[in-house]
Amino acid sequence: MTDFSPWSALAGGALIGAGAVLLMLTNGRIMGVAGIVGGLLGEGRRELPWRLAFVVGMVVPGIVLGLTGNLHLQGNGLGTGLLVLAGLLVGFGTRMGNGCTSGHGICGLARLSPRSLAAVCTFMAVTAIVVFVRRHLIGA
Numbered sequence: 001m002t003d004f005s006p007w008s009a010l011a012g013g014a015l016i017g018a019g020a021v022l023l024m025l026t027n028g029r030i031m032g033v034a035g036i037v038g039g040l041l042g043e044g045r046r047e048l049p050w051r052l053a054f055v056v057g058m059v060v061p062g063i064v065l066g067l068t069g070n071l072h073l074q075g076n077g078l079g080t081g082l083l084v085l086a087g088l089l090v091g092f093g094t095r096m097g098n099g100c101t102s103g104h105g106i107c108g109l110a111r112l113s114p115r116s117l118a119a120v121c122t123f124m125a126v127t128a129i130v131v132f133v134r135r136h137l138i139g140a
Contacts, residue, residue, distance in 0.1 A: 020106050023054075032103020033058070034094040097122075 020031040027050060029035075039051045094100045097119050099108065105123070108116020 016102075016106060020110070024107075030103055030107045032099050032107060034091075034100035035103060 023029055023031045027047075029047075036051050036054050039047055040055060097104070098115070099119065101120075101123055104113075104116040104119040109120060
């Protein structure tokens with residue numbers, strides 16, 4: 001976090017919020033990554049073009065930054081197998097919670113959804129516990 005800038009965070013948040021509003025106004029859809037990707041994998045094939053464009057728009061900037069050498073990642077010391085397992089658990093939790101952090105945290109809270117409030121509180125509590133265990137009990 002040595003390069004943290006509140007201005008870039010503010011700009012990123014504003015762009016995500018604007019994207020969520022734009023998707024709701026143009027398609028009447030909630031901007032939740034889990035639902036959008038789920039639609040690519042079989043739920044609602046008629047909406048394939050905009051869903052594909054959304055996912056490509058999330059992935060391509062990272063690829064471009066990586067190819068230009070402007071993407072600076074720090075290793076976390078975890079093996080690939082553990083990261084794959086973590087990703088599968090996130091996917092399972094997303095299905096179990098009827099949405100992901102983006103759907104509940106950005107759009108659900110903005111709509112004052114009680115279910116989204118409960119989901120976000122759960123996300124944040126579990127995150128705090130994991131960080132505490134990783135930093136103070138396991139040691140990182």
